[in-house]
Amino acid sequence: MRRLQQEAEAFIHQMYREKGKPEAAGGRIREIAKEIQATGTYTHTYEELSYGAKLAWRNSNKCIGRLFWENLHVIDARHIHSAEKAAEAAREHLRFAAGDGKIRPTVTVFPQRNLDGEDPLFFHNHQLIRYAGYETGRGDPHSLETTHLAESLGWKGRGGDFDLLPLLIQEGEDIHMFPLDQKQDVQEIDIVHPEEEKFKELGLKWYTVPAISDMEMNIGGITYGAAPFNGWYMGTEIAARNFADSFRYDRLKETAEILDMNTSKISTLWKDRALVELNRAVLYSFQEAGAGIVDHHTASEQFRLFCGKENQLGRKVTGDWTWLIPPVSPASVHIFHEAYDNTVNTPNFFYRNNTSE
Amino acid sequence: MRRLQQEAEAFIHQMYREKGKPEAAGGRIREIAKEIQATGTYTHTYEELSYGAKLAWRNSNKCIGRLFWENLHVIDARHIHSAEKAAEAAREHLRFAAGDGKIRPTVTVFPQRNLDGEDPLFFHNHQLIRYAGYETGRGDPHSLETTHLAESLGWKGRGGDFDLLPLLIQEGEDIHMFPLDQKQDVQEIDIVHPEEEKFKELGLKWYTVPAISDMEMNIGGITYGAAPFNGWYMGTEIAARNFADSFRYDRLKETAEILDMNTSKISTLWKDRALVELNRAVLYSFQEAGAGIVDHHTASEQFRLFCGKENQLGRKVTGDWTWLIPPVSPASVHIFHEAYDNTVNTPNFFYRNNTSE
Ligand code: HEM
Ligand code: HEM
Numbered sequence: 147m148r149r150l151q152q153e154a155e156a157f158i159h160q161m162y163r164e165k166g167k168p169e170a171a172g173g174r175i176r177e178i179a180k181e182i183q184a185t186g187t188y189t190h191t192y193e194e195l196s197y198g199a200k201l202a203w204r205n206s207n208k209c210i211g212r213l214f215w216e217n218l219h220v221i222d223a224r225h226i227h228s229a230e231k232a233a234e235a236a237r238e239h240l241r242f243a244a245g246d247g248k249i250r251p252t253v254t255v256f257p258q259r260n261l262d263g264e265d266p267l268f269f270h271n272h273q274l275i276r277y278a279g280y281e282t283g284r285g286d287p288h289s290l291e292t293t294h295l296a297e298s299l300g301w302k303g304r305g306g307d308f309d310l311l312p313l314l315i316q317e318g319e320d321i322h323m324f325p326l327d328q329k330q331d332v333q334e335i336d337i338v339h340p341e342e343e344k345f346k347e348l349g350l351k352w353y354t355v356p357a358i359s360d361m362e363m364n365i366g367g368i369t370y371g372a373a374p375f376n377g378w379y380m381g382t383e384i385a386a387r388n389f390a391d392s393f394r395y396d397r398l399k400e401t402a403e404i405l406d407m408n409t410s411k412i413s414t415l416w417k418d419r420a421l422v423e424l425n426r427a428v429l430y431s432f433q434e435a436g437a438g439i440v441d442h443h444t445a446s447e448q449f450r451l452f453c454g455k456e457n458q459l460g461r462k463v464t465g466d467w468t469w470l471i472p473p474v475s476p477a478s479v480h481i482f483h484e485a486y487d488n489t490v491n492t493p494n495f496f497y498r499n500n501t502s503e
Numbered sequence: 504m505r506r507l508q509q510e511a512e513a514f515i516h517q518m519y520r521e522k523g524k525p526e527a528a529g530g531r532i533r534e535i536a537k538e539i540q541a542t543g544t545y546t547h548t549y550e551e552l553s554y555g556a557k558l559a560w561r562n563s564n565k566c567i568g569r570l571f572w573e574n575l576h577v578i579d580a581r582h583i584h585s586a587e588k589a590a591e592a593a594r595e596h597l598r599f600a601a602g603d604g605k606i607r608p609t610v611t612v613f614p615q616r617n618l619d620g621e622d623p624l625f626f627h628n629h630q631l632i633r634y635a636g637y638e639t640g641r642g643d644p645h646s647l648e649t650t651h652l653a654e655s656l657g658w659k660g661r662g663g664d665f666d667l668l669p670l671l672i673q674e675g676e677d678i679h680m681f682p683l684d685q686k687q688d689v690q691e692i693d694i695v696h697p698e699e700e701k702f703k704e705l706g707l708k709w710y711t712v713p714a715i716s717d718m719e720m721n722i723g724g725i726t727y728g729a730a731p732f733n734g735w736y737m738g739t740e741i742a743a744r745n746f747a748d749s750f751r752y753d754r755l756k757e758t759a760e761i762l763d764m765n766t767s768k769i770s771t772l773w774k775d776r777a778l779v780e781l782n783r784a785v786l787y788s789f790q791e792a793g794a795g796i797v798d799h800h801t802a803s804e805q806f807r808l809f810c811g812k813e814n815q816l817g818r819k820v821t822g823d824w825t826w827l828i829p830p831v832s833p834a835s836v837h838i839f840h841e842a843y844d845n846t847v848n849t850p851n852f853f854y855r856n857n858t859s860e
Contacts, residue, residue: 340771381770386834398835413738413790413798414697415783418832422775429770441770468824473834475775477743478755482830 147182150367154178154188157366157493161197186261190368196220198365199253202493203375207486208469210445211251211377213452218375219243219252226256229315229322232267232372236274236313236359237324239374240331243355247333249378249438255363256372265371268498269359270295270314270321274374275332278309285309287393299323307395308334308351335435339427344404348397352384352428354437358495365493375495378438380445385425386473397424425474442472446479464489504539507724511535511545514723514850518554543618547725553577555722556610559850560732564843565826567802568608568734570809575732576600576609583613586672586679589624589729593631593670593716594681596731597688600712604690606735606795612720613729622728625855626716627652627671627678631731632689635666642666644750656680664752665691665708692792696784701761705754709741709785711794715852722850732852735795737802742782743830754781782831799829803836821846 155175162171181188190198196218204215219242223235235254243252257266271292278296279289285307293303296312301323303309310332313324326332333354339345357376362369389395399409401420408414425441432439440448449470456463465486476482512532519528538545547555553575561572576599580592592611600609614623628649635653636646642664650660653669658680660666667689670681683689690711696702714733719726746752756766758777765771782798789796797805806827813820822843833839 386832391834391840393840412800413786415779415786415798415831417800417835418779418782421832421835422772422779425775426772429772433770441772443769443774471833473832473839474772475743475778475831476828476833477748477830478774478778483748483750 147186150187151179151182153367153492154182157198157201158194160201161194165197187258187368189258190365192220192222195222195224195255195365198493199255199363199373199375202363202365202495203251203253205464205491205494207464207466207488207490209377210380210442210449210470210472210481211440213448213455214251214377215452217251219250221252221254223254223256224258227266227317229267229317229320230324232256232315232317233313233322233324236269236315236374237326237331239376240274240326240355240357243357243376244333245438247354247436247438249355249376251375251377252357253363253373253375255370257370259362259369259371265362265369266317268316268372269374270316271311271359274313274357274359274376275326275353275355276311277307278303278311280305286388286395295321296323307349333437335431335437337427337431338434339423340430342405342423345401345423345427348400348404350389350395350397350427352379352388354379354432354439356383360498361495362498363493363495371498373495378440379432380440380442380472381425381429381432382442382472382474385428386421389424389428390421421474442474443479446472446481450480462487464491504543507544508536508539510724510849511539514555514558515551517558518551522554544615544725546615547722549579552579552581552612552722555850556612556720556730556732559720559722559852560608560610562821562848562851564821564823564845564847566734567737567799567806567827567829567838568797570805570812571608571734572809574608576607578609578611580611580613581615584623584674586624586674586677587681589613589672589674590670590679590681593626593672593731594683594688596733597631597683597712597714600714600733601690602795604711604793604795606712606733608732608734609714610720610730610732612727614727616719616726616728622719622726623674625673625729626731627673628668628716631670631714631716631733632683632710632712633668634664635660635668637662643745643752652678653680664706690794692788692794694784694788695791696780697787699762699780702758702780702784705757705761707746707752707754707784709736709745711736711789711796713740717855718852719855720850720852728855730852735797736789737797737799737829738782738786738789739799739829739831742785743778746781746785747778778831799831800836803829803838807837819844821848 159171162168178188199220200215200218239254243250259265277286278293279285279287310326315322334351337350355376357374359374362371363373389397398417398420402409402416407416409416453463466488467486470481516528519525535545556577557572557575596611600607616622634643635650636642636644667683672679691708694707712733714731716731719728720730746754755774755777759766759773764773766773810820823845824843827838
């Protein structure tokens, strides 16, 4: 309780200081102290929740997209206590975030962790939208466990490469399952290449809204175990990791072959060439479809602006170099040549310890 | 002196243990103790120097090439005390290391640092072979300072992109300058592309033997301030850094243009495409010329073997992830997906604190 009070105070002070009204902190801190004394915990005002979530993003050391931290849409879903309503809110989140292509960075915040350390609700999904993975090798191997869980609850996938997993929401002792509506909740982009017609035979597609749902958000000592958040994609996440990693869709070889590259020996750099073409195709396909996406060069420049702005305000940017560098041509962006302090400040997002994946 | 004795003991124990004759360590340690007592320092036997240098390589956390640590050629140049002889030895090192294309990993060890903390001899060159850099923008910007130093000693470069710097060797108070013989001491490879004839108009070339000469080698408490060492190149070092970095030769734009890429916007990934083509060209040109070079995929596999071998021998590999990942398609090699312990063990190589660059 002493700890909670301290963390609350630090957050409230920071918020009012940054909002230019430091004198207002005292009153609110006393209010929180009373509430903690009476109930063992406290409740954020919407203003606190909203600003806290933005700070949690701003403090996300691994995130290259933080220039836009002030534009986060914070949806308050703390009144929701059933898995069914949570599924509705999650689907609304997806539709709102998708905009009409102009993706909106959004977080939906469900009830806070209770005094027993339990989350009234939480998601077993890694992301709200994710493709199933099967023992056959089809689909996304990263989803194997979640797919098993869904199957154990009666879900039947079509055994394909891009089967949408249902939402898997824990409410108390039970896990509830809700399908996404592929038309209404999910926008998917067929991946084609700007020049190579044959590329489309790879049959690749991906969804537009990456909404991480298995992290918890910590604000002023309060933990939100269900707070799915999304930005828009950086192209490399799809093309250089999801499609390329040998333990994911593993499509470098096929890509090289369909593009007639010489794969007879590795030193022809067919892997590197295929990787770049995959990345070009993803960026091109999203852009043609009017779906929000950013390339890693532009994202790096935006991150440079973010650092500049923060420094100008006298704030030190923290960062995790190993995640901030893009997995394609990392030395071509300035981040590679900088050093970052990886101190983890709160508010922030953390991995949930009891997630299914 | 206590510290020196301890470091000597640790090294001697390790060496004899690894060589399978731990019982021999005791005698040698007593000998060293006497020598330190009498003179304040001690002298390595050739066996110690040789094994110590190999360990220094094996412990180089940033080096992906360590599979071959046992094959290091260790040239004892501790008897050399004049800059002139040192220049001769350095040039011999280059010729020996170049082999006939089959590059030999080699270190030449000059006299150890004395009791006053001074190196009898040391190199002001970053590498034994390096191109000058000029205020005009021509040449290698990384060499600006060394070029200035050479010029202050009367050297006149031709103002080109690939002018070989002279050796700059400190002997006592003086810096002595010795030209390399471009024909005899240096092998250079013109960079051409496996398919694109026009590529050669970029006019790029590079040397085959990277011999770092501004690090010191520490073995059992003894420091060798001049111990230039070389391996063969990994292609990315030349193509993705020397040619591509904006603060080096900065040739991505020209490469993209000569290959008719669409450079109208960054999201066409022309930088990434140009980078890969530069890398292909470097690997291809070296291979065609029969000059030793390794691509980053093969080097990563060799590093995997190294780690496997070390683990099998019960030794923990230390490594610096941020340097081990290649600057091209890093996520396509296993290193990216591993974690490494960056503890710095000795023997090892360290940056000299009083280097000119
Ligand atoms: C607006 C566009 C955004 C872009 C382009 C972006 C980009 C990225 C990228 C490329 C990564 C690394 C992902 C990986 O390598 O797996 C990342 C990580 C992360 N981002 Fe962002 N991001 C955006 C929005 C957001 C938002 C809205 C939040 C939270 C409110 C956020 C929080 C995070 C966190 C917590 C991580 C680390 C995830 C983990 O540890 O797995 N980002 N971001
Ligand atoms: C045999 C072939 C070799 C290959 C392919 C190789 C590869 C590499 C690469 C790619 C780097 C990173 C360079 C950079 O990013 O600037 C590196 C660093 C390093 N290597 Fe190796 N290496 C080889 C041989 C050697 C040898 C013979 C030694 C010493 C005896 C050595 C010691 C080091 C050290 C000390 C570094 C770090 C240099 C620094 O901090 O600037 N390597 N190596």
